[in-house]
Amino acid sequence: MILQKKIKNYNILALIKLYIYQHGIIVPNEYTEKFLKIQYSGYRTTSGLFIKLGGTYSKKEFKYHKKNKDFKHLEGDIQNLTYEDYLKNREWVTARILEQSMIDFDFDSLTYFKLETNEQDKFIITGQYLDKDGLKHAIYLDDVGIFNKEVNNDEDGVISQAGGARARLSIAGANCASGCSFCSFGPNCYKYEKGTYTQDRLNNYLIPMLQDVISKEKLKHLFVTGGNPSLDDMENWTYYLSECIKSFKNELIKQNIPLSNIKIDVMLTPRSFTKYVDTHEEYSKYLKYLKEMGVTNLAPNIEIWNEKYLKIYCPSNQQTKGMSKADIGHNKYIDYIKESVKIFGKFNVRSIIIVGLEPIAETKKAIKQLIDLGCYVGLSPFVLPENLKDKTLLLHNSVSVDDLLDLNNYLEETFLKYLSNYSDEEKRELIENMNNSLNSHNRHNTANINGNITPLDYKEKENLLNGYDLDLATSINML
Numbered sequence: 001m002i003l004q005k006k007i008k009n010y011n012i013l014a015l016i017k018l019y020i021y022q023h024g025i026i027v028p029n030e031y032t033e034k035f036l037k038i039q040y041s042g043y044r045t046t047s048g049l050f051i052k053l054g055g056t057y058s059k060k061e062f063k064y065h066k067k068n069k070d071f072k073h074l075e076g077d078i079q080n081l082t083y084e085d086y087l088k089n090r091e092w093v094t095a096r097i098l099e100q101s102m103i104d105f106d107f108d109s110l111t112y113f114k115l116e117t118n119e120q121d122k123f124i125i126t127g128q129y130l131d132k133d134g135l136k137h138a139i140y141l142d143d144v145g146i147f148n149k150e151v152n153n154d155e156d157g158v159i160s161q162a163g164g165a166r167a168r169l170s171i172a173g174a175n176c177a178s179g180c181s182f183c184s185f186g187p188n189c190y191k192y193e194k195g196t197y198t199q200d201r202l203n204n205y206l207i208p209m210l211q212d213v214i215s216k217e218k219l220k221h222l223f224v225t226g227g228n229p230s231l232d233d234m235e236n237w238t239y240y241l242s243e244c245i246k247s248f249k250n251e252l253i254k255q256n257i258p259l260s261n262i263k264i265d266v267m268l269t270p271r272s273f274t275k276y277v278d279t280h281e282e283y284s285k286y287l288k289y290l291k292e293m294g295v296t297n298l299a300p301n302i303e304i305w306n307e308k309y310l311k312i313y314c315p316s317n318q319q320t321k322g323m324s325k326a327d328i329g330h331n332k333y334i335d336y337i338k339e340s341v342k343i344f345g346k347f348n349v350r351s352i353i354i355v356g357l358e359p360i361a362e363t364k365k366a367i368k369q370l371i372d373l374g375c376y377v378g379l380s381p382f383v384l385p386e387n388l389k390d391k392t393l394l395l396h397n398s399v400s401v402d403d404l405l406d407l408n409n410y411l412e413e414t415f416l417k418y419l420s421n422y423s424d425e426e427k428r429e430l431i432e433n434m435n436n437s438l439n440s441h442n443r444h445n446t447a448n449i450n451g452n453i454t455p456l457d458y459k460e461k462e463n464l465l466n467g468y469d470l471d472l473a474t475s476i477n478m479l
Contacts, residue, residue, distance in 0.1 A: 004054075004089050005075050007129060007137045010405050012073065013053045015129055016113055016141065017091040018401045022383055024096035025049070025125075026114040032099045038146070039097065048096040049146065051115075053125070055090030056145035062086055073141050090143075113139060132402055167213045167248075169206070171240045172196065172227025178269065179320040180303070181313050182357055182382065197229070197236030206240070207247045214251040222248050225267040231322055234274055238289075241266070245294050263436055265297040266290065270328050270336035277327055283336050287343045297437045298340050301352040302333045303380075305366035309358040337375050346374030347433040355407060356382035356399035364410055371414050376434045379407055 005012045027035060027049075039049050054073060057065060062083055065071055069078045074089060100114075113127035123144035129137045176183075177192050213219065222245070229237040249259060272282035273289075290298070304310045307330045314325035321327065333351075340349045353366045367377050381404055415434075419427045 005073060008131060010401075012139065012141070013089070013091045014405060014408070015401060016053060016125060016139065017093040018381060018404050019111060019129070020051075020095040020113050021093050022381060022399075022401075023111075024098040025051070026098045026100050026103060026112060026127075028116065029099055029101050031115075032097060035097055035146070048094045049115075051093050051095055052145035052147065053091045053093065053141060054143045055087045056143055057086070059083055071143070073143055115144070118142065166221035166223050167210065167217075167219045169210060169222060169224045169244055170227065171206070171224060171237060171244070172229055175229075176227040177230040177320065177323045178228045178314065179317070179324055181315070182354065192230050194230070194232070197233050197240060202240055202243060206244060210244055210247055211251045214248060215255065218255055218257060220252065220257060220261060221263045221265070223265045223267075228269055228276075228323065231275065234271065234276075238273060242293055249294065262294075263297060264293075264295045265299065265437065266295050267299040267301060269325070270300055270332055276323055277329075277332060280335055280339065284339050284343075287336075287339055291343050296344070296348065298344055298349050299351065299437075300333065300336050300340060300349070301378075302330070302337075302366075303352055303354045304357060305330070305353060306358050306362045309362070313357060334373075337370070338373055341374040345433060347376050347430050348437055349374070350376040350378055350434075350437050352378040352380050354380050354382050355404060360399075360403055360407065363407060367407070367411050367414050371411075371418050376415070376437060377411055378438070379404070379411065 007015065035049050039047060066078060066081060071078060071081075071086075074081070074086075107128075109130075111128060111130040113125050116124050116126055118124050122142065123146065125139065125141040125144055127139045129139055131137065175193050175196050224241060224244070245264060248264070249262070252259060252262065269276060270283060272278040272286045275282070287298075302325075304313055304325065310330060311326045316322075316324045316327045325333075337349060337351060351370055353363055353370075355363055363379070367379075370377050381399055419430060422430065
């Protein structure tokens, strides 16, 4: 078994991933301008350079390094290391860019990471990790890639991400009516754009772009995310979703791609056809409609677990009445998640918990109770949005790497304990459900941590082996 090198039982790639997501990565001045042009421009909380840590070498490069036994970031029997095992050793992160000339702190006394190039013009990461006991650990990672894919503007609504692994459809874009204070979408609830859902935009804009992405890249995974509609627009949102899914399927049929293995993953807040706050019966009708539509995976992201904090961070007011997470409330979220699991199956449903906005004990409660319901958990470290004006409500600007790693271990342990009640065949099915759900989710363009049960992203591996991952630049000369 090939293991990633560890510092005090912490995976080096995980340490780098979590730290640079929260604090950014130092970039030489000569590269800053280029990187700013290709940075991922999604939610303001995660915007930055999209970096792949480990698993970036082609088969040819991999064979060369294996022959020379120079994988500095791996330990174990290099001679018996397969390409598939090698691909397991990687993480993704979106890192804010810190221009080196603007840095004025004392490097010697802090944790920091730099993006540099070696003598072969290959990306490397250097720096040091200062652990909680004050001990310094030098970092050198020689297997780094930059996601350099030309994508449509986020406002266009459809982009292809993760090296051709899936298409993301943003029906509403940044047009969200929920108004959560921790999110950079928050201010948009006060300027919610009516008229977003027009027949012209659907037929002449979203659907053609979706068809174009599918026809070019033959993607079998559709991930729908982004923005909650106003109460007046809820039926329009569902109509958009239905028409786009029909278009997605029809385009695959044209490409002679079988529909048997497709995944359609939808992120949404609890809702019926016309309301966010409704009865169990109306919730159930809506969920069954999504299932009939072809949706396979669902993500009702509660984000804040404790009702007290839900009211603090996602308050109901004149602008958000009937649409805020506080109006929906903890119990309605749980009801919706339970019914989702009943309809879509265990671990075909997941929910994100934001780490850092409520006590760690509450996050552990969320992990335990959601796993017991058959709902997997994504842990999303909080980073303060740049455009968030009211910072007084927030408990923290970030959470420690040690806490994140501890929660990651707790999530894995909790899931494994849950699986222990099932037969080997049932375990395999539940793990596959969980893995498919996370593969369809956007764990690759945020710093979400999801436990280490199935570290290999099978869908992406398939695309890599088929040559679809060519947009990951592993050399500075490709920029």
